[in-house]
Amino acid sequence: MKLVEDVYRDTESFPHKEVFGLTAQIRRSAISIPSNLAEGSARNSRKELVQFVGISCGSLADLQTQLQLAVRLGYLATEAQCVNQATRVGKLVRALRSSLRSGES
Numbered sequence: 001m002k003l004v005e006d007v008y009r010d011t012e013s014f015p016h017k018e019v020f021g022l023t024a025q026i027r028r029s030a031i032s033i034p035s036n037l038a039e040g041s042a043r044n045s046r047k048e049l050v051q052f053v054g055i056s057c058g059s060l061a062d063l064q065t066q067l068q069l070a071v072r073l074g075y076l077a078t079e080a081q082c083v084n085q086a087t088r089v090g091k092l093v094r095a096l097r098s099s100l101r102s103g104e105s
Helices: 002-011 022-041 046-072 081-102
Strands: none
Touching (some): 022 046
16 A cells, blocks of 8 residues: 555656556556455455465556656656555565465465
8 A cells, every 4th residue: 555655646746748648557557456465365265365466466567667667757766765665565465476376285
């Protein structure tokens, strides 16, 4: 959830022309991460949880790509809070996925 908050704050200053483009896409990707984790944890099986954690990993990859594009376009600083938080969340979500997968056997 902190990542989503950081994304909203950091994209607030994006150019107005990006409101319906990159800004919206970045925000959707960020929101998708905790939303899929929540949905997966509310499901009935470990297999479904693993599936939704995988979807969260995909959304995170989308987000990190979009944030790097924003850095390259000069909309975000390399050390922006959301960029750093995305890296931290990435490590956590990938570790969760790895842990869940190792417990499948």
